[in-house]
Amino acid sequence: MIGTIVPHIRIYYIYIVVIIGCLAATQCTYAQQNQAAEKPNVKVTGGFIEDSLYIGKPIRFYLTARYPEALDIVFPDSAYDYKPFEYDSKRYVPTSTEDGISYDSVIYSISTFEIDRQQYLSLPVFQLLNKDTVTYRSAQDTILVTQLVNFKVDTIAIDKLPMRASTAYHDVPGQFNYPVFIAAMAALLVIIAVVWFVFGKKIRRHFRIRNMVAAHRKFQESYARELTALQNAFSSVSTEAALAHWKLYMEQLEARPYTKLTTREARNFFQDDRLIKNLQTIDGAIYGHTANVIEPLESLKAVADQRFHSKLQEIKHG
Helix, strand or coil: CHHHHHHHHHHHHHHHHHHHHHHHHHHHHHHHHHHHHHHCEEEEEEECCCCEEEEECCEEEEEEEEEECCEEECCCCCCCCCCEEEEEEEEEEEEEEEEEEEEEEEEEEECCCCCCCCCCCCCEEECCCCCCEEECCCCEEEEEEEEECCCCCCCCHHHHHHHHCCCCCCCCCCCCCHHHHHHHHHHHHHHHHHHHHHHHHHHHHHCCCCCCHHHHHHHHHHHHHHHHHHHCCCCHHHHHHHHHHHHHHHHHHHCCCCCHHHHHHHHHHHHHHHHHHHHHHHHHHHHCCCCCCCHHHHHHHHHHHHHHCCCCCCCHHH
């Protein structure tokens, strides 16, 4: 009897083990399905836009994310650690959504000061949950550094370096001392300002007198040539040119409107009968009434000389 019961008990044990195994497999499959259902389909891509870079010069790195519309996805900002690169700026492209799938992209401007020939970068995006975040990272991308200077590692021990003895003079150009240059320029400007403040009036007077003497000498020479030409052959045109030359010089000398006044207007303006008489005689010669212009023109020259010396003394003692 006992021998008959034992096989039955074994069969029951086998049934129980099979049932427990089926339940465990079913639970595992259900958990996997739930886990797969809970994990959203987020696709992240990223990479360098340029194929090489220079140390210290910005380059661009793109980062994109495709994800279900309901998720809250954020991209790294300036606070993120971009090692071995440094963050410069970023340009964000507005989100686009189609059929419940959103697409975001950001272009980062970054730079590096590392000298490694190959440098790598992988950036993440973050899914914000209630009290946690889920990170999705792009594949790592590689970029080559363009080296302007070849870095060679010295593998010779310092005690085995070959020594070269030379007593020849080698001219080493010195560096320009900008602080001393700036200090010297500042001192020079101060000296110039002091000199101008103390002697500025005398300096201006000196140059004014020099210019006056040069202008008067030039007037005398050109005016004398005009008088010589009129002595050789009278011409109303030459007479009018000589008179205009005298008026222009007197206007520059005294800052009075000689060239803009007629002889009639000059009578009331200058109050000088001899000067007005000479101007009238010259007008008569210009309009054909007389040809005696040498004497009145020489009188005008004498007036110019007298006014010049008077003005010169005024400036010297003014």
